[in-house]
Amino acid sequence: MNAVAREVAAIPVRTSVQTWEAIAGLLASAGSPERGRLDAVTNIAAILITAEYTRQAPIVVMPASGPRVRIRTVHGMDAVDAIAGEIRLAANPCADPGWSMSLPCGIDDIEEMRDALRGHPGIEVRDVTDGITAGQTTPATGTAAWSVDYDELERP
Amino acid sequence: MNTAVHVNTNVYATTHVATNLLGGIRSIIKGSGLNPDRLRDQWGTLEDGTATWLASRHLKTVTLEVYEPGKRPTDLVGRFDFTIDYGYYPGGDGELWLDPDTVAYTIRKNGSFPARCQYRIVIDNAPGYAEIPGWTATAYRSTAGFTRHTVGTALGGGSLGAGLSYYTENSR
Numbered sequence: 448m449n450a451v452a453r454e455v456a457a458i459p460v461r462t463s464v465q466t467w468e469a470i471a472g473l474l475a476s477a478g479s480p481e482r483g484r485l486d487a488v489t490n491i492a493a494i495l496i497t498a499e500y501t502r503q504a505p506i507v508v509m510p511a512s513g514p515r516v517r518i519r520t521v522h523g524m525d526a527v528d529a530i531a532g533e534i535r536l537a538a539n540p541c542a543d544p545g546w547s548m549s550l551p552c553g554i555d556d557i558e559e560m561r562d563a564l565r566g567h568p569g570i571e572v573r574d575v576t577d578g579i580t581a582g583q584t585t586p587a588t589g590t591a592a593w594s595v596d597y598d599e600l601e602r603p
Numbered sequence: 604m605n606t607a608v609h610v611n612t613n614v615y616a617t618t619h620v621a622t623n624l625l626g627g628i629r630s631i632i633k634g635s636g637l638n639p640d641r642l643r644d645q646w647g648t649l650e651d652g653t654a655t656w657l658a659s660r661h662l663k664t665v666t667l668e669v670y671e672p673g674k675r676p677t678d679l680v681g682r683f684d685f686t687i688d689y690g691y692y693p694g695g696d697g698e699l700w701l702d703p704d705t706v707a708y709t710i711r712k713n714g715s716f717p718a719r720c721q722y723r724i725v726i727d728n729a730p731g732y733a734e735i736p737g738w739t740a741t742a743y744r745s746t747a748g749f750t751r752h753t754v755g756t757a758l759g760g761g762s763l764g765a766g767l768s769y770y771t772e773n774s775r
Contacts, residue, residue, distance in 0.1 A: 458618060458619060458622050458623070459614075459615035459616065459618040459619035459622075459699060459760070460615065460618070461618070462618055462621065462622050462650050462651075462654050463622050463646075463650060464646070464647045464650055464651070489646075489647055490643050490644060490645075490646040490647055491643065493646050493647065493650070494629065494643060494646060497622050497623070497625070497626045497629075498626065523699065524699075527615070555633070556633075559639055559640075559643075563640075563643060
Protein backbone atom coordinates (compact mmCIF):
# COMPACT_ATOMS: atom_id res chain seq x y z
CA MET A 448 0.00 0.00 0.00
CA ASN A 449 1.36 3.41 -0.93
CA ALA A 450 1.68 5.99 1.79
CA VAL A 451 3.44 9.24 2.41
CA ALA A 452 4.38 10.29 5.93
CA ARG A 453 4.93 13.74 7.31
CA GLU A 454 5.65 15.22 10.71
CA VAL A 455 4.36 18.62 11.79
CA ALA A 456 5.71 20.56 14.76
CA ALA A 457 3.06 21.22 17.39
CA ILE A 458 3.06 22.59 20.93
CA PRO A 459 5.08 24.53 22.10
CA VAL A 460 6.29 25.73 18.69
CA ARG A 461 2.71 26.28 17.57
CA THR A 462 -0.56 26.52 19.43
CA SER A 463 -2.99 23.69 18.80
CA VAL A 464 -4.96 25.79 16.31
CA GLN A 465 -1.81 26.90 14.50
CA THR A 466 -0.75 23.26 14.29
CA TRP A 467 -3.99 22.29 12.60
CA GLU A 468 -3.65 25.26 10.25
CA ALA A 469 -0.19 23.99 9.28
CA ILE A 470 -1.60 20.51 8.65
CA ALA A 471 -4.52 21.88 6.64
CA GLY A 472 -2.01 23.90 4.63
CA LEU A 473 -0.29 20.69 3.61
CA LEU A 474 -3.54 19.14 2.47
CA ALA A 475 -5.45 21.82 0.58
CA SER A 476 -4.89 25.28 -0.85
CA ALA A 477 -5.98 28.26 1.19
CA GLY A 478 -9.37 29.53 0.10
CA SER A 479 -10.36 26.35 -1.73
CA PRO A 480 -13.68 24.64 -0.94
CA GLU A 481 -11.88 21.57 0.34
CA ARG A 482 -9.75 23.72 2.64
CA GLY A 483 -13.01 25.07 4.00
CA ARG A 484 -13.96 21.54 5.07
CA LEU A 485 -10.69 21.28 6.98
CA ASP A 486 -11.05 24.73 8.52
CA ALA A 487 -14.53 23.79 9.74
CA VAL A 488 -13.13 21.12 12.06
CA THR A 489 -10.32 23.27 13.47
CA ASN A 490 -11.53 23.27 17.08
CA ILE A 491 -12.09 19.51 17.10
CA ALA A 492 -8.69 18.78 15.60
CA ALA A 493 -6.97 21.29 17.88
CA ILE A 494 -8.30 19.47 20.94
CA LEU A 495 -7.06 16.14 19.60
CA ILE A 496 -3.65 17.73 19.00
CA THR A 497 -3.59 19.20 22.53
CA ALA A 498 -4.30 15.76 23.95
CA GLU A 499 -1.36 14.48 21.84
CA TYR A 500 -3.44 11.74 20.22
CA THR A 501 -1.91 12.88 16.93
CA ARG A 502 1.53 12.19 18.39
CA GLN A 503 0.57 8.67 19.38
CA ALA A 504 -1.04 7.77 16.06
CA PRO A 505 -1.20 9.50 12.68
CA ILE A 506 -3.89 11.53 11.05
CA VAL A 507 -4.60 9.47 7.94
CA VAL A 508 -5.84 11.06 4.72
CA MET A 509 -7.22 8.89 1.93
CA PRO A 510 -7.20 11.07 -1.22
CA ALA A 511 -9.57 10.55 -4.13
CA SER A 512 -6.47 9.37 -5.99
CA GLY A 513 -2.86 8.92 -5.04
CA PRO A 514 -1.21 7.50 -1.95
CA ARG A 515 -2.66 7.92 1.47
CA VAL A 516 -1.00 10.49 3.72
CA ARG A 517 -0.08 9.89 7.36
CA ILE A 518 0.65 12.95 9.47
CA ARG A 519 1.93 12.89 13.02
CA THR A 520 2.44 15.86 15.28
CA VAL A 521 5.66 16.39 17.21
CA HIS A 522 5.50 17.89 20.69
CA GLY A 523 7.81 19.34 23.30
CA MET A 524 11.53 19.79 22.63
CA ASP A 525 11.26 17.54 19.59
CA ALA A 526 8.92 20.08 18.01
CA VAL A 527 11.63 22.72 18.18
CA ASP A 528 13.80 20.50 16.02
CA ALA A 529 10.97 19.21 13.82
CA ILE A 530 9.80 22.55 12.48
CA ALA A 531 13.02 23.02 10.52
CA GLY A 532 12.56 19.61 8.91
CA GLU A 533 8.98 20.00 7.74
CA ILE A 534 8.50 19.01 4.12
CA ARG A 535 5.59 20.02 1.96
CA LEU A 536 3.68 17.41 -0.01
CA ALA A 537 4.22 17.26 -3.73
CA ALA A 538 0.48 17.65 -4.30
CA ASN A 539 -2.49 18.57 -2.15
CA PRO A 540 -4.25 15.29 -1.30
CA CYS A 541 -7.44 17.15 -0.42
CA ALA A 542 -7.44 19.33 -3.52
CA ASP A 543 -10.28 17.37 -5.09
CA PRO A 544 -13.53 16.11 -3.54
CA GLY A 545 -13.69 12.46 -2.61
CA TRP A 546 -11.01 12.39 0.07
CA SER A 547 -11.61 11.14 3.57
CA MET A 548 -9.74 11.54 6.82
CA SER A 549 -9.30 9.57 10.02
CA LEU A 550 -8.28 11.41 13.19
CA PRO A 551 -6.88 9.50 16.18
CA CYS A 552 -8.79 9.96 19.42
CA GLY A 553 -8.62 8.62 22.95
CA ILE A 554 -11.44 6.43 24.15
CA ASP A 555 -12.51 9.02 26.75
CA ASP A 556 -13.16 11.60 24.05
CA ILE A 557 -14.28 9.50 21.10
CA GLU A 558 -18.04 9.62 21.64
CA GLU A 559 -17.98 13.41 22.02
CA MET A 560 -15.85 13.85 18.92
CA ARG A 561 -17.98 11.49 16.83
CA ASP A 562 -21.00 13.58 17.71
CA ALA A 563 -19.14 16.78 16.91
CA LEU A 564 -18.13 15.43 13.48
CA ARG A 565 -21.64 14.39 12.43
CA GLY A 566 -21.95 17.46 10.24
CA HIS A 567 -18.59 16.86 8.58
CA PRO A 568 -18.90 13.93 6.19
CA GLY A 569 -15.66 12.22 5.25
CA ILE A 570 -13.91 13.16 8.48
CA GLU A 571 -14.07 10.70 11.34
CA VAL A 572 -12.30 9.74 14.52
CA ARG A 573 -10.93 6.33 15.40
CA ASP A 574 -9.65 4.86 18.62
CA VAL A 575 -6.03 5.95 18.90
CA THR A 576 -5.06 2.32 19.53
CA ASP A 577 -6.78 1.05 16.37
CA GLY A 578 -5.20 0.63 12.96
CA ILE A 579 -6.64 1.80 9.69
CA THR A 580 -8.47 -0.35 7.19
CA ALA A 581 -8.89 1.06 3.74
CA GLY A 582 -8.36 -0.09 0.19
CA GLN A 583 -5.19 0.66 -1.70
CA THR A 584 -5.28 4.04 -3.31
CA THR A 585 -4.48 4.63 -6.92
CA PRO A 586 -1.05 6.08 -7.58
CA ALA A 587 -1.04 9.74 -8.48
CA THR A 588 -0.58 10.63 -12.10
CA GLY A 589 1.75 13.29 -13.44
CA THR A 590 5.32 14.06 -12.60
CA ALA A 591 4.99 14.88 -8.92
CA ALA A 592 7.48 12.92 -6.86
CA TRP A 593 6.27 11.19 -3.70
CA SER A 594 8.60 10.21 -0.93
CA VAL A 595 7.78 7.06 0.99
CA ASP A 596 8.88 6.67 4.58
CA TYR A 597 9.23 2.91 4.98
CA ASP A 598 9.86 3.19 8.71
CA GLU A 599 6.47 4.83 9.04
CA LEU A 600 4.84 1.96 7.21
CA GLU A 601 6.21 -0.46 9.76
CA ARG A 602 4.65 1.36 12.69
CA PRO A 603 1.56 -0.21 14.24
CA MET B 604 2.20 11.29 33.76
CA ASN B 605 4.71 14.11 33.98
CA THR B 606 6.26 15.61 30.90
CA ALA B 607 9.33 17.78 31.16
CA VAL B 608 11.26 19.55 28.43
CA HIS B 609 14.10 21.99 28.92
CA VAL B 610 13.78 25.11 26.80
CA ASN B 611 15.09 28.61 27.34
CA THR B 612 12.63 30.38 25.11
CA ASN B 613 9.73 32.13 26.76
CA VAL B 614 7.75 32.09 23.51
CA TYR B 615 7.59 28.34 23.76
CA ALA B 616 6.72 28.54 27.43
CA THR B 617 3.72 30.79 26.82
CA THR B 618 2.38 28.49 24.10
CA HIS B 619 2.93 25.44 26.27
CA VAL B 620 1.18 27.01 29.24
CA ALA B 621 -1.68 28.53 27.23
CA THR B 622 -2.65 25.39 25.35
CA ASN B 623 -2.15 22.95 28.18
CA LEU B 624 -3.94 25.22 30.63
CA LEU B 625 -6.99 24.97 28.37
CA GLY B 626 -6.43 21.23 28.27
CA GLY B 627 -6.61 21.27 32.05
CA ILE B 628 -9.86 23.23 31.98
CA ARG B 629 -11.26 20.73 29.52
CA SER B 630 -10.30 17.90 31.88
CA ILE B 631 -12.08 19.65 34.75
CA ILE B 632 -15.20 20.20 32.62
CA LYS B 633 -15.37 16.59 31.51
CA GLY B 634 -14.37 15.20 34.89
CA SER B 635 -17.01 17.30 36.66
CA GLY B 636 -19.85 16.04 34.50
CA LEU B 637 -20.25 19.26 32.50
CA ASN B 638 -20.98 19.32 28.78
CA PRO B 639 -17.72 19.95 26.86
CA ASP B 640 -19.48 21.28 23.74
CA ARG B 641 -19.21 24.94 24.67
CA LEU B 642 -15.49 24.76 25.38
CA ARG B 643 -14.89 22.86 22.16
CA ASP B 644 -16.86 25.37 20.10
CA GLN B 645 -14.86 28.27 21.58
CA TRP B 646 -11.47 26.54 21.63
CA GLY B 647 -9.75 28.70 19.02
CA THR B 648 -10.90 31.97 20.57
CA LEU B 649 -9.92 30.82 24.05
CA GLU B 650 -6.49 29.66 22.95
CA ASP B 651 -5.88 32.84 20.99
CA GLY B 652 -6.73 35.04 23.97
CA THR B 653 -4.82 32.99 26.49
CA ALA B 654 -1.66 32.74 24.38
CA THR B 655 -1.73 36.39 23.35
CA TRP B 656 -2.25 37.78 26.84
CA LEU B 657 0.28 35.42 28.37
CA ALA B 658 2.85 36.53 25.83
CA SER B 659 2.15 40.19 26.59
CA ARG B 660 2.20 39.38 30.33
CA HIS B 661 -1.23 40.92 30.89
CA LEU B 662 -2.95 37.67 31.84
CA LYS B 663 -3.34 37.21 35.57
CA THR B 664 -5.92 34.44 35.96
CA VAL B 665 -7.91 32.08 33.75
CA THR B 666 -11.12 31.06 35.49
CA LEU B 667 -13.70 28.38 34.86
CA GLU B 668 -16.90 29.68 36.41
CA VAL B 669 -19.66 27.08 36.89
CA TYR B 670 -23.22 28.24 37.47
CA GLU B 671 -26.69 26.85 37.77
CA PRO B 672 -29.24 29.04 35.98
CA GLY B 673 -32.07 30.10 38.28
CA LYS B 674 -30.28 29.23 41.51
CA ARG B 675 -30.74 31.87 44.24
CA PRO B 676 -29.37 34.02 45.80
CA THR B 677 -26.37 33.44 43.54
CA ASP B 678 -26.18 31.04 40.64
CA LEU B 679 -22.46 30.33 41.18
CA VAL B 680 -21.88 26.70 42.13
CA GLY B 681 -18.15 26.32 41.54
CA ARG B 682 -15.04 28.05 40.30
CA PHE B 683 -11.55 26.99 39.25
CA ASP B 684 -8.70 29.47 38.90
CA PHE B 685 -5.42 29.02 37.06
CA THR B 686 -3.34 31.90 38.44
CA ILE B 687 -0.22 32.86 36.52
CA ASP B 688 3.05 33.56 38.30
CA TYR B 689 5.44 35.22 35.85
CA GLY B 690 8.35 34.80 38.26
CA TYR B 691 7.76 31.18 39.21
CA TYR B 692 11.19 30.33 37.82
CA PRO B 693 13.31 33.42 38.55
CA GLY B 694 15.98 32.40 36.03
CA GLY B 695 13.39 32.12 33.29
CA ASP B 696 14.67 28.78 32.07
CA GLY B 697 12.29 26.39 33.73
CA GLU B 698 11.42 23.18 31.94
CA LEU B 699 8.10 22.84 30.17
CA TRP B 700 6.02 20.56 32.32
CA LEU B 701 2.49 19.73 33.28
CA ASP B 702 1.12 17.63 36.10
CA PRO B 703 -2.23 16.06 35.25
CA ASP B 704 -2.36 14.67 38.78
CA THR B 705 -2.93 18.18 40.15
CA VAL B 706 -5.98 18.57 37.92
CA ALA B 707 -7.17 15.03 38.67
CA TYR B 708 -6.87 15.67 42.41
CA THR B 709 -8.88 18.88 42.07
CA ILE B 710 -11.64 17.11 40.18
CA ARG B 711 -11.76 14.37 42.78
CA LYS B 712 -11.90 16.79 45.71
CA ASN B 713 -14.46 19.09 44.13
CA GLY B 714 -16.84 16.39 42.96
CA SER B 715 -19.26 16.69 40.07
CA PHE B 716 -21.93 19.21 39.15
CA PRO B 717 -25.55 18.55 38.12
CA ALA B 718 -25.94 18.21 34.36
CA ARG B 719 -28.10 21.37 34.23
CA CYS B 720 -25.12 23.50 35.26
CA GLN B 721 -23.40 25.70 32.71
CA TYR B 722 -20.02 27.39 32.62
CA ARG B 723 -17.95 30.13 31.07
CA ILE B 724 -14.27 30.99 30.84
CA VAL B 725 -13.23 34.35 32.29
CA ILE B 726 -9.76 35.89 31.99
CA ASP B 727 -8.56 38.54 34.41
CA ASN B 728 -6.08 40.80 32.65
CA ALA B 729 -3.91 43.66 33.82
CA PRO B 730 -4.79 47.04 32.27
CA GLY B 731 -3.54 47.78 28.79
CA TYR B 732 -4.23 44.41 27.19
CA ALA B 733 -4.92 44.17 23.47
CA GLU B 734 -8.50 43.60 22.33
CA ILE B 735 -9.09 40.21 20.74
CA PRO B 736 -12.17 39.34 18.65
CA GLY B 737 -14.58 37.07 20.45
CA TRP B 738 -13.82 38.39 23.91
CA THR B 739 -16.05 40.87 25.77
CA ALA B 740 -15.74 42.65 29.10
CA THR B 741 -17.48 41.03 32.05
CA ALA B 742 -17.35 40.77 35.84
CA TYR B 743 -16.83 37.74 38.03
CA ARG B 744 -19.73 36.34 39.95
CA SER B 745 -19.46 36.98 43.67
CA THR B 746 -17.69 34.28 45.67
CA ALA B 747 -19.28 35.35 48.95
CA GLY B 748 -20.20 32.20 50.84
CA PHE B 749 -17.49 30.17 49.09
CA THR B 750 -14.14 28.93 50.35
CA ARG B 751 -11.04 28.96 48.16
CA HIS B 752 -8.80 25.91 48.18
CA THR B 753 -5.29 26.11 46.76
CA VAL B 754 -4.09 22.89 45.19
CA GLY B 755 -0.65 23.76 43.81
CA THR B 756 1.11 24.50 40.56
CA ALA B 757 -0.34 22.51 37.69
CA LEU B 758 2.01 23.43 34.86
CA GLY B 759 4.90 25.68 34.06
CA GLY B 760 7.76 26.57 31.77
CA GLY B 761 10.24 29.36 31.08
CA SER B 762 9.60 31.79 33.93
CA LEU B 763 5.89 30.85 34.12
CA GLY B 764 3.93 28.82 36.58
CA ALA B 765 0.16 28.30 36.68
CA GLY B 766 -1.27 27.58 40.12
CA LEU B 767 -4.63 25.86 40.45
CA SER B 768 -7.24 26.62 43.07
CA TYR B 769 -10.95 25.90 43.37
CA TYR B 770 -13.91 27.21 45.33
CA THR B 771 -16.57 25.26 47.20
CA GLU B 772 -19.81 26.61 48.63
CA ASN B 773 -19.72 26.74 52.44
CA SER B 774 -23.16 25.15 52.72
CA ARG B 775 -22.13 22.10 50.68
